Amino acid sequence: MGYIVRLNALKQRLEVEKPGLGLARVLVRFEDGRTIELDAHRVEPNCFSVIVGTRVYEFDCDIQNGDIELHFGNEPLIVSVLDEREALLQQAKEGAAAQGGEVTVTAPMPGKVVAVLVAKGEKVEKGQGLAVIEAMKMENELKSPIEGVVLKIFAQEGQALEGKAPLITIGQATALP
Amino acid sequence: MNIKKVLIANRGEVAARIIRTLKEMGVASVAVFSEPDRHSLHVRMADEAVGLEGTTSRETYLDVEKILAAARKTKAQAIHPGYGFLAENPEFAERLEEEGIVFIGPKPEAIRKMGHKTTARQLMTEAGVPVIPGTLEPVRTLEEVQRLAEKTGYPLLIKAKAGGGGKGMRIAEGMNDLASAFRSAASEALQAFGDGDVYLEKLVSKPRHIEIQVIADTFGNTFHLLERECSMQRRHQKVIEETPSVVLDDTMRERMGEMAVRAAKAVGYEGAGTIECLVDENRNFYFLEMNTRLQVEHPITEAILGVDLVRMQVAIARGERLSLDQPNIKGKGHAIECRIYAEDPDNGFLPSPGLIRSFRVPGGPFVRLDSGVFEGAKVPIYYDPIIAKLIVWDETRPLAIKRMVRALGELKIRGIRSNVSFLLDVIQSKAFQTGDYDTRFLDTHWPELKEESEKELPPEDVILATAATVRFRQEQIQRGLGQRRAAGAQASFWRYTPWKALR
Numbered sequence: 001m002g003y004i005v006r007l008n009a010l011k012q013r014l015e016v017e018k019p020g021l022g023l024a025r026v027l028v029r030f031e032d033g034r035t036i037e038l039d040a041h042r043v044e045p046n047c048f049s050v051i052v053g054t055r056v057y058e059f060d061c062d063i064q065n066g067d068i069e070l071h072f073g074n075e076p077l078i079v080s081v082l083d084e085r086e087a088l089l090q091q092a093k094e095g096a097a098a099q100g101g102e103v104t105v106t107a108p109m110p111g112k113v114v115a116v117l118v119a120k121g122e123k124v125e126k127g128q129g130l131a132v133i134e135a136m137k138m139e140n141e142l143k144s145p146i147e148g149v150v151l152k153i154f155a156q157e158g159q160a161l162e163g164k165a166p167l168i169t170i171g172q173a174t175a176l177p
Numbered sequence: 178m179n180i181k182k183v184l185i186a187n188r189g190e191v192a193a194r195i196i197r198t199l200k201e202m203g204v205a206s207v208a209v210f211s212e213p214d215r216h217s218l219h220v221r222m223a224d225e226a227v228g229l230e231g232t233t234s235r236e237t238y239l240d241v242e243k244i245l246a247a248a249r250k251t252k253a254q255a256i257h258p259g260y261g262f263l264a265e266n267p268e269f270a271e272r273l274e275e276e277g278i279v280f281i282g283p284k285p286e287a288i289r290k291m292g293h294k295t296t297a298r299q300l301m302t303e304a305g306v307p308v309i310p311g312t313l314e315p316v317r318t319l320e321e322v323q324r325l326a327e328k329t330g331y332p333l334l335i336k337a338k339a340g341g342g343g344k345g346m347r348i349a350e351g352m353n354d355l356a357s358a359f360r361s362a363a364s365e366a367l368q369a370f371g372d373g374d375v376y377l378e379k380l381v382s383k384p385r386h387i388e389i390q391v392i393a394d395t396f397g398n399t400f401h402l403l404e405r406e407c408s409m410q411r412r413h414q415k416v417i418e419e420t421p422s423v424v425l426d427d428t429m430r431e432r433m434g435e436m437a438v439r440a441a442k443a444v445g446y447e448g449a450g451t452i453e454c455l456v457d458e459n460r461n462f463y464f465l466e467m468n469t470r471l472q473v474e475h476p477i478t479e480a481i482l483g484v485d486l487v488r489m490q491v492a493i494a495r496g497e498r499l500s501l502d503q504p505n506i507k508g509k510g511h512a513i514e515c516r517i518y519a520e521d522p523d524n525g526f527l528p529s530p531g532l533i534r535s536f537r538v539p540g541g542p543f544v545r546l547d548s549g550v551f552e553g554a555k556v557p558i559y560y561d562p563i564i565a566k567l568i569v570w571d572e573t574r575p576l577a578i579k580r581m582v583r584a585l586g587e588l589k590i591r592g593i594r595s596n597v598s599f600l601l602d603v604i605q606s607k608a609f610q611t612g613d614y615d616t617r618f619l620d621t622h623w624p625e626l627k628e629e630s631e632k633e634l635p636p637e638d639v640i641l642a643t644a645a646t647v648r649f650r651q652e653q654i655q656r657g658l659g660q661r662r663a664a665g666a667q668a669s670f671w672r673y674t675p676w677k678a679l680r
Contacts, residue, residue, distance in 0.1 A: 073586060
C-alpha cells in the first residue's frame, strides 16, 4: 500500500509491503528506494513495540482527525498518513479554504463559555480575543488566528462545551449575507 | 478518643493517600463524592461513600452542611480535610466542634489567626519570628510613603491592600521612582479593586521559598520535621519540591526550625502544619505564612525521615502524645517530588481534562506515585488539574535527580496532555542540576529552557515508517473485520480509532 506521510516539513511517499516474514513484520520502501524492515507488535491497545534491526522503540498512538499522533516517550509527534486518494482530496480542500479565507475557532478543551467578546459582523484583528472559556478553575482567552469579519457565532455565554466544539467563524466580509 | 471511622472531605490523589494510611491503621474510611466523581479512585478505595448532590466544588466539596450530613449518616467520628477545599476554613472546624466530630487539624482559633495576614504578622513579630520588613497599615500620602520607605529600605514593593494577581503592585528601586510607583500602584488599585489603599514591603531579592514542617500534639509538644525547598514555581504554583534544600546548612536549618516551632506555639498549634518562608540571597529568612494543614509536598518529608504524616495526624487527633526527640530528627538522603498536572505545556499550560486512555506507573526502588487516576479515569473539568505526584528518594541529590528522570520517563499518561515533558525539561536544566534557582526562575527562563531542551527522538525514517505501518495494520484489521462482520461477527476490536473521520 502507498501512503503520503508527513511529519512537520518532511513529506515522503512510502510503500508498505509484507515480505512474508511473519505477521508483524513489514518492509517499508521510501521514495528513493531505501527500505527498512520493522518488527511491529501491538503490545497494548494503543501501543506499538517496534524493533528495527536490534533497536527497540515504543510508540503510543492516538488517532485524531486523520492524523496519527505517535508518542515517543513523552514527546508527541504528529504524523499525517493519507492514502493517495485522500491526499488528492486534501489538496483540493486546502486550495478552497485558502480562497475562502475562512477559519472556525474551536474549543481547545472541554469547558464552559464565560464570555463572547465579539458580535456577528464585527471586524477583528489577528490576535484579537474572541471568547473566554473556563476549564479547571482557569480562564482562557481564545484569539482570532486571522484578520477578518465574524461570520458565525456558535458559542453562547454559560454554555458547556465539548473539546473541539466550534465557537466562532472568522472570514471575509464578502461572505456575509 | 478512639477514632474508628474517618470521613475524608476531599477528592483525588490526597483522598486516596489518606485512605491508604487509614486502612493500615485499621480505621474505616468514608469518601464523599460529587456527581462527576462517582468513578473516582478515592470512592473505589474507601470502605463507605456518600454522594454529594451537585457538580461544582461549591455545590459539593465546599458545602459544609452536605459534608456534615454525610458524616452523621455514616457515624464518622472524625473528618480529615486533606488540602484545599475546607482544610483552612475555621468556620468548618468550629461546626465540627459543635457537632462533636473531631477535625483532624488544628483548633479553629489557630486557623483563624494564621489565615488573617495582619494578625499573623503581628503575632509572629511578638513571638520574635522575622517577617518581611514593611508595613501592613495602609499608607495614603506621599510624605508618609517617603518616611516609611527610608525605614524599610530599597528596593521595595508597593502593594494594594486589596490586591491579588499582581494588580496594584509596583517596584520602587530607589527614592527617584518612589513617587511614580506609589501613584500608579494606588490608582491601579483603585481601578481594579475600588480601594486605593497600598502598603510597603521590602522586595526580597532572588527569593527562595523554603518551608518547615511542624508537628504538635495536644499537650504542647511541638517539633519541626526539617525543611522543604519549593522555589521551583510556575506563576506561584509549586512544580518541583525537594529536601534537603541546597542553600541550608545545619546551623541555618536549626535556626529556621526553632523559629518554626516558636511560630506554631504562638498560635497554640496542634497537628501537622507548615511554616512557609522566603529566604533572600544573603540567606536571611522571613516568615511568609503558615499553612494549617497537610501540604501537597508532604511525601518528601516522609521519605527522608521514614514517617507517615497522616498516621501522626490521626494519632494526635486521638489524643496520643508525640514521642520525638528534636536533636535526633535527622533526614537521610535526598527526596524530590514532581507534581503531575493535566495541562498542556506546549499550549500555554491550558488545562487538559478528559479520558485517560493509558496510564503506566513507574516502578523500581524508592519510587512512589500518589495518584488519583487510573487507566480509563476521566479527569473532570471542575476541579484542580493535579492528578498525581511522583516522589523519589536516593542517597544523594545527584542520584535522586537521575532516579526522577528515569521514573518520569517510565510514567506514561495518554489520552489527555500532562506536564511530564515539562517536568523533564525543568529537572534536567542546568539551574536545577546546580540548585541555583529562585521562585522567579521558571517565569523568566522557561521559554529558553524549552528551546534548549534536547529530545532524543528515533530517526525520522523510523517515525515515518511506524506511522505508515500503524495505518496499514489498521486497514488490514478493518478488512478482516468487514469479512467477519459479513459473517455476523462482532466489530469491537479497534474501538478507539475513528478512521471514519478520514473518509
